[in-house]
Amino acid sequence: MPQALYRPRLAGLTRATISLLAITPSLLFLLLALALPLAALLSQALHDRAGHFVGLANLRDYLANPSLLAALGNSLILSLVSAGITVTLAFLYAYGLTRTRMPGRGLFALIAQLPLLAPSLLPGIALIYLFGNQGILKGALGGHSIYGPIGIVLGEVFWTFPHALLILTAALSLADARLYEAARALKAGPWRRFATITLPSVRPGLISAFVAVFAMVITDFGVPKVIGGQMPLLSTDIYRQVIGQQNFQRGAVVALLLLLPALLAFLIDRAMAARPGAALGGKAVALVAERNRAVDTVFLIFCAAVAGCLLLIPVTALFASLVRLWPYDLTLDLWHYQFDMADSSGWEAYGNSVKLAAFTALCGTLVIFPGAWLVVKGRAAAAMRQGIHALALLPLAVPGLVLGLGYVFFLADPDNPLRMLQGTLALLVICTIAHYYSVPHLSAMTALRRLDPELEEAGRALKVSPAVTLRRVTLPLTLPVVLDMASYLFLSALTTVSAVVFLYDPDTSLAALAVLAMDDAGDTAPAAAMAMLIFATGAVARIGWALATAGLRRRTARWQTRKDG
Amino acid sequence: MRLRRLSILPLALVALAMGLAAPASRAQEKTSLTVYTGLEADQLKAYKAAFEAANPSVEIRWVRDSNGVIIARLLAEKAAPKADVVMGVTATSLMLMDQEGMLEPYAPAGLAQVKPALRDSRPQPTWVGMDVLSSALCVSKVEREKLGLALPTRWTDLTDPAWKGRITMPNPASSGTGFLMVSAWLQMMGEEKGWAFMDALDRNIASYSHSGSKPCKQAATGEFAIGLSFEYRASKLIEQGAPLELVLPAEGLGWDMEAVGIVKGTPKLAAARTLLDWAVTPEANALYAQNFAIVARPEVQPKVPHIPADLESRLVKQDFAWAAANRDRILAEWSRRYDAKSEAK
Numbered sequence: 009m010p011q012a013l014y015r016p017r018l019a020g021l022t023r024a025t026i027s028l029l030a031i032t033p034s035l036l037f038l039l040l041a042l043a044l045p046l047a048a049l050l051s052q053a054l055h056d057r058a059g060h061f062v063g064l065a066n067l068r069d070y071l072a073n074p075s076l077l078a079a080l081g082n083s084l085i086l087s088l089v090s091a092g093i094t095v096t097l098a099f100l101y102a103y104g105l106t107r108t109r110m111p112g113r114g115l116f117a118l119i120a121q122l123p124l125l126a127p128s129l130l131p132g133i134a135l136i137y138l139f140g141n142q143g144i145l146k147g148a149l150g151g152h153s154i155y156g157p158i159g160i161v162l163g164e165v166f167w168t169f170p171h172a173l174l175i176l177t178a179a180l181s182l183a184d185a186r187l188y189e190a191a192r193a194l195k196a197g198p199w200r201r202f203a204t205i206t207l208p209s210v211r212p213g214l215i216s217a218f219v220a221v222f223a224m225v226i227t228d229f230g231v232p233k234v235i236g237g238q239m240p241l242l243s244t245d246i247y248r249q250v251i252g253q254q255n256f257q258r259g260a261v262v263a264l265l266l267l268l269p270a271l272l273a274f275l276i277d278r279a280m281a282a283r284p285g286a287a288l289g290g291k292a293v294a295l296v297a298e299r300n301r302a303v304d305t306v307f308l309i310f311c312a313a314v315a316g317c318l319l320l321i322p323v324t325a326l327f328a329s330l331v332r333l334w335p336y337d338l339t340l341d342l343w344h345y346q347f348d349m350a351d352s353s354g355w356e357a358y359g360n361s362v363k364l365a366a367f368t369a370l371c372g373t374l375v376i377f378p379g380a381w382l383v384v385k386g387r388a389a390a391a392m393r394q395g396i397h398a399l400a401l402l403p404l405a406v407p408g409l410v411l412g413l414g415y416v417f418f419l420a421d422p423d424n425p426l427r428m429l430q431g432t433l434a435l436l437v438i439c440t441i442a443h444y445y446s447v448p449h450l451s452a453m454t455a456l457r458r459l460d461p462e463l464e465e466a467g468r469a470l471k472v473s474p475a476v477t478l479r480r481v482t483l484p485l486t487l488p489v490v491l492d493m494a495s496y497l498f499l500s501a502l503t504t505v506s507a508v509v510f511l512y513d514p515d516t517s518l519a520a521l522a523v524l525a526m527d528d529a530g531d532t533a534p535a536a537a538m539a540m541l542i543f544a545t546g547a548v549a550r551i552g553w554a555l556a557t558a559g560l561r562r563r564t565a566r567w568q569t570r571k572d573g
Numbered sequence: 574m575r576l577r578r579l580s581i582l583p584l585a586l587v588a589l590a591m592g593l594a595a596p597a598s599r600a601q602e603k604t605s606l607t608v609y610t611g612l613e614a615d616q617l618k619a620y621k622a623a624f625e626a627a628n629p630s631v632e633i634r635w636v637r638d639s640n641g642v643i644i645a646r647l648l649a650e651k652a653a654p655k656a657d658v659v660m661g662v663t664a665t666s667l668m669l670m671d672q673e674g675m676l677e678p679y680a681p682a683g684l685a686q687v688k689p690a691l692r693d694s695r696p697q698p699t700w701v702g703m704d705v706l707s708s709a710l711c712v713s714k715v716e717r718e719k720l721g722l723a724l725p726t727r728w729t730d731l732t733d734p735a736w737k738g739r740i741t742m743p744n745p746a747s748s749g750t751g752f753l754m755v756s757a758w759l760q761m762m763g764e765e766k767g768w769a770f771m772d773a774l775d776r777n778i779a780s781y782s783h784s785g786s787k788p789c790k791q792a793a794t795g796e797f798a799i800g801l802s803f804e805y806r807a808s809k810l811i812e813q814g815a816p817l818e819l820v821l822p823a824e825g826l827g828w829d830m831e832a833v834g835i836v837k838g839t840p841k842l843a844a845a846r847t848l849l850d851w852a853v854t855p856e857a858n859a860l861y862a863q864n865f866a867i868v869a870r871p872e873v874q875p876k877v878p879h880i881p882a883d884l885e886s887r888l889v890k891q892d893f894a895w896a897a898a899n900r901d902r903i904l905a906e907w908s909r910r911y912d913a914k915s916e917a918k
Contacts, residue, residue, distance in 0.1 A: 075912055142795050142796055155779070155780060237780050252746065252747050333813075335795065336715065336795070336816055514637075528639075528783045528787070529787060530782065530784060530786055530789070530791060532790075
């Protein structure tokens, strides 16, 4: 490159040092908050209770127990079934949203986001009121019990639906109208066009969605904890081993087993993502859905039915939280919102959750965005940047329960100076950022990659520091994505139970954990009330954030168009 | 283009850092006592308020969970205990801890006034009872009448196939209430007949819960017709208007004491002792008496609604030392028989 010739060597060195200094915090965070706890967990699984190295003996013991093997089988089957149902429904729903002209598409897209606002315990609780022994729609199950596989699958489908929909909507939005025109010219009927153009083009999306849902279900314990009955599953077993029996070694072994399918799913997904051909060529013409009364009506009915089911869950939970004693005393009041009588941490836990969500959103964005910026735009220390990227993707494959348990072992070491963080909100913030690191990292990277590298070249030519380019150009251009990262982290922190369940102490209990505790104690209605409080907080935060940042988004958008035009 | 709003970022950061640090720097002039407890959530507030009013220099910090979980946690933390006092767990559990050498002996002031049956009789007592917790059946009147079944009066009535899938019971591994039932059946019927009874009962059980009061709450909402639980929860729910019938099975009731002891190695021994001293006072007993029909001090007369006055005579004779010594074996056998049961049929 010609500039390199007249760039003074000293400046180049300094820049390398600067990026090295800048890159260290991100790498350090990922090492401390992710890699070391996981290493601690692995090591624990290979030792016995007294701390002697026993290799795979723990695993052999575990596998020798038939009921625990049954848990493995159940987990696999239920995750496959849930993923199959969710992906089928989400595909048709996404098709309706992207490829038809049915009315109400915006509303349907909005309703499909609702499950993101709730901890996975909420669908479990609502399903008890809908299909339990006193359920409003009990007859619909034809005598089968909701406690067990049926309840688990229904709850998981609700909870994972928006995640699958997101992937599939994106996949279906990429379509080249020229292919469809060509097919039509060749007299291919609608089914033929669907089978030979649409399906192949979304296959990576379908696999990706399937894998994502599968990994979410196999690692979730919220739904089965509430409505799983006596059905043994890996995720509830790890909880029972660790919380119920304080058998941490056993918990570590189950955690390893839980890590395997999630890791496998992750590798399949990465392999799919690496395959070329999914992207559209530069000459592609965007497909505009045509009006077709019959198709539009069919999809309208289908989407309305799905949206109705999605709405039914929070509406039922809201109703359950307001009724005095279902089904005998139908007085409506706020009695169940007085958490003092049901759970000792009640409203304080709610306050902690809001704090955790705010800190996670802010600190998480501040940690993750610079990391992603360095991976994409950094020019020095290639190995370290690769390291950051690899570690940043790791949480996709690591279930929250596994990560949380890793923290327990990591901090149990008396020589660890981070021990003082035990039980603090700061620890919960760190763990939650690590747990949800990947998605914001990937979206920041995508946004940064989309920026023309010429912007940086221009900055260099003008001899301004990369920091100035970042502040004046890159950040404003990627601002919408940064704001979405914060919003994603906020909602995730508000609803999470899996990693933090092993880490809180009485002063730092969280709202979602209070839901778990109250349901455990049989206080289902107060549990529903707390879950609805989380739901409402998520909704208000999301809308409020959109309104508060609308001005910022508008300004950057205006600026961008001015630049382009 | 300048993002003016970004200039408030440093300010916001400082504010947040202060917020994060705040819980740590909260001034603590009072001695904060970490008390592990299996007491019901709705009892904690009153006990804490009364104790702190009487001892303004000490503050209780509850860590609440089911009895079995609390014990498992204490045992796991044996090398470096985090609890100062353990309160409101069963005497059997405290004896188990005592066998592990985990309790600090202390005879609270006023111990002599406690009923002999409700305290550690050794010269160096490690625990003292608060009240008696006894098993009870919560039967949903509405559901039972809908099914047209007679009110069960004996434990063995519960094995009637008509109740299949309509009974819930606490898991003895995690719930003190669950364990005292299992332990009483084994002592009352003998081991062989006891396990045979539980096998038959298991065929009717819809699910084993984590907590001792959940089965009663599920009967209150009619979700399951019968909940094996304890008398406090039954009385409380009936008072709140739940359509429940309280049954005390005729063969006799399993029971245990709720008790309190000091964790050995606590750096806050003096404060821990004040809590034990308070726990045996008539004032504390008056609070227990609002919840339980039999309390440690004879002069305090409980009056718990819906609990018959002759409750004491319905309790079976129970050997707590035997139960403590055999707890691990009983739970392993229970787990072998019923844990593997999958509801997926």
